[in-house]
Amino acid sequence: MQSISKEKLASWGLFKKFSIEQIIDIKTEEIYVEDSFKNSIIEEWIKSNQIKSNEGLEKWKKVNGLNNEEFIQFVIRAWKWREWCKSKFEKEIPSYYLKRKTLLDSVTYSLLRVKNENLALELYLRIKENEFSFKEIASNFSEGPESKTGGLIGPIPMKNVPLILSKLFQISKSGQIWQPRKIEEWWIIVRLEKIKSTKLDDNIKNLLSIELGNDFLNKEFERINQSNNDQFDPSETFLKKK
16 A cells, blocks of 8 residues: 655644554554444444434444444444543542542532623622522523523533633532623623532543543654654554553
């Protein structure tokens, strides 16, 4: 096969992807999966990807250009990477969890937005003095899509909340309403309803181990990229096993 330059892959936007996939292959090549266990891995993949019928699965394979054997290899390879990450970063998970916990928690809050500062102040006082409920005010006056839900948003992961609001919620008590503040072109009134603390269960452990794995891949790519030759055969592994 004709060698392909790093520049060519880079021009396709594939060089980093190509390198990282090779790193994954190297790290997971010694993980063995019993044939009897493969079916349960595939069934779990189908469930997690919300594929609900054989027709839906066949359509997914076709769209992604995979025959049945290639599909099985694809799913098993992804499982191996998850297992490698879980084993590699098992001891780091508790401390990493503490760093990430705030953004992993879920939050429910009420929000309304208007573009007029004076109107925002008036609406805030009406809610604050219990003249009208937040739901009533948001339904009638909010100029954003939250008006359809009476201003109620969530529960959603804290990481999906705008940074300025997530910082506010971290110092808020349930039921606390904040005076209007300007965010871009909007005047925002927000009230924290509830924060649900995330527990370090298996799902969160898996999520965090993959995050650490992705960070590892990026660092490993940077290290390898500095010493890699400009020309290589993409049919061969060009990364050294470490």
